Amino acid sequence: MALYVQKFGGTSVGDPDRIREVADHVARCRKRGDEVVLVVSAMGKETDELLRLAEQVSTSKPGREMDMLITGGERKACALVSMALHDRGIESASFTGSQAGFKTDTTHRNAKILDVNPYRIREALDAGKVPVVGGSQGVSSDNDVTFFGRGGSDTTAVALAHALGADACELYTDVPGVFTTDPRLVPDARKMDHISFDELLEMTATGCPKPAMRSVELARSHGVTLHVRSAFSWVPGTWVTEEAPMERAIISAITHDTSEAKMTVSGVSDRPGVAALLFRRLADAEVNVDMIVQNVSAEGRTDISFTLPHEQVAVAASAVTSITDELGADAVITDDDIARVSLIGAGMQTNPGVAATMFETMSAHGINIEMISTSAIRISCVVREAQAEDAVAALHAAYELDKAPEDRIDV
Numbered sequence: 499m500a501l502y503v504q505k506f507g508g509t510s511v512g513d514p515d516r517i518r519e520v521a522d523h524v525a526r527c528r529k530r531g532d533e534v535v536l537v538v539s540a541m542g543k544e545t546d547e548l549l550r551l552a553e554q555v556s557t558s559k560p561g562r563e564m565d566m567l568i569t570g571g572e573r574k575a576c577a578l579v580s581m582a583l584h585d586r587g588i589e590s591a592s593f594t595g596s597q598a599g600f601k602t603d604t605t606h607r608n609a610k611i612l613d614v615n616p617y618r619i620r621e622a623l624d625a626g627k628v629p630v631v632g633g634s635q636g637v638s639s640d641n642d643v644t645f646f647g648r649g650g651s652d653t654t655a656v657a658l659a660h661a662l663g664a665d666a667c668e669l670y671t672d673v674p675g676v677f678t679t680d681p682r683l684v685p686d687a688r689k690m691d692h693i694s695f696d697e698l699l700e701m702t703a704t705g706c707p708k709p710a711m712r713s714v715e716l717a718r719s720h721g722v723t724l725h726v727r728s729a730f731s732w733v734p735g736t737w738v739t740e741e742a743p744m745e746r747a748i749i750s751a752i753t754h755d756t757s758e759a760k761m762t763v764s765g766v767s768d769r770p771g772v773a774a775l776l777f778r779r780l781a782d783a784e785v786n787v788d789m790i791v792q793n794v795s796a797e798g799r800t801d802i803s804f805t806l807p808h809e810q811v812a813v814a815a816s817a818v819t820s821i822t823d824e825l826g827a828d829a830v831i832t833d834d835d836i837a838r839v840s841l842i843g844a845g846m847q848t849n850p851g852v853a854a855t856m857f858e859t860m861s862a863h864g865i866n867i868e869m870i871s872t873s874a875i876r877i878s879c880v881v882r883e884a885q886a887e888d889a890v891a892a893l894h895a896a897y898e899l900d901k902a903p904e905d906r907i908d909v
């Protein structure tokens with residue numbers, strides 16, 4: 499008998515029909531002899547609606563009350579799912595995050611899990627019930643309700659799977675799995691049967707929206723096997739595990755991200771301490787700096803460019819402007835119209851031609867590369883935002899990601 503933690507996202511419980519479908523699915527799993535624990539998100543766009551309501555009545559929006567409000571969405575969904583299970587003849591009980599044993603810190607709207615003690619979930623399982631847990635929530639060390647942040651239900655599911663020693667954590671969503679690239683941009687993008695934690699983490703860090711990066715990190719550090727799959731077709735999705743499959747693709751996926759801007763500080767003095775001063779000041783302003791490039795210097799001066807989230811540009815610009823004299827800088831230039839295109843694959847570590855093929859492909863499509871950064875299993879290029887979709891499609895074709903891994907040409 500296997501134990502699965504199954505998380506259903508907002509669209510998967512978006513209306514009464516969907517909720518009944520979930521109950522039918524649980525019935526099939528139980529018939530097969532599996533034990534199931536459900537984690538559910540708020541129905542459809544409910545979290546957005548609750549946030550909009552708060553916006554209309556409050557400018558201060560106290561964190562404690564916001565968390566009480568938002569987690570109500572998950573609480574409503576898990577009670578409804580539990581009722582639908584009862585009607586299907588399946589004994590079930592719903593639980594808030596607190597009842598399920600999630601203890602957190604006091605950081606409202608972005609609470610971190612301190613401890614999970616799901617003894618009530620265990621008891622419910624032992625009594626033959628299907629527990630249904632509200633996602634993305636817990637109780638703080640001050641005994642207040644806390645919310646884990648957007649996408650936090652994935653984190654609830656992974657943490658619960660680890661605490662219960664489940665065989666796998668299944669994330670049911672509105673896409674059939676993890677794709678070689680965004681299928682909305684490239685129609686022949688391929689669903690992967692398997693991907694490693696490291697590769698999926700690089701993907702989520704460079705623009706792949708699901709699953710939530712935090713949950714992938716948690717799954718990797720605790721070795722929780724993930725299965726990302728569709729809530730609409732019930733066909734197997736993508737398995738995410740530590741070890742590589744036998745037939746290992748050199749390149750696994752291409753991602754893109756348009757959420758960042760580029761800032762260039764030009765003409766800074768080329769002497770020890772300048773980069774330290776600049777990036778300490780940005781860190782103090784809580785700017786999330788990503789890629790960093792420093793040019794070769796000419797006559798004792800150099801340019802430093804970095805990328806950062808669009809919404810932090812104003813804060814960063816004022817932080818940098820306040821120290822231009824100390825830096826010796828002559829200008830601070832911001833550029834919103836960039837995108838980052840990334841190539842991800844554990845197999846590239848031993849394959850020297852990968853970067854060359856990437857740059858040749860961009861050049862053949864007239865796409866200028868403005869910045870480059872690499873990790874052991876990723877190469878990212880900053881390009882004009884307007885050319886990002888072309889770059890993704892061209893690279894997807896160049897590495898033949900539409901084909902099965904064993905049928906692809908060598909790069």
Ligand code: ASP
Binds near residue numbers: 648
């Ligand atoms: N409902 C919450 C959100 O939309 C939490 C979740 O679904 O993971 O962010």
Ligand code: MG
Binds near residue numbers: 883
């Ligand atoms: Mg942009």
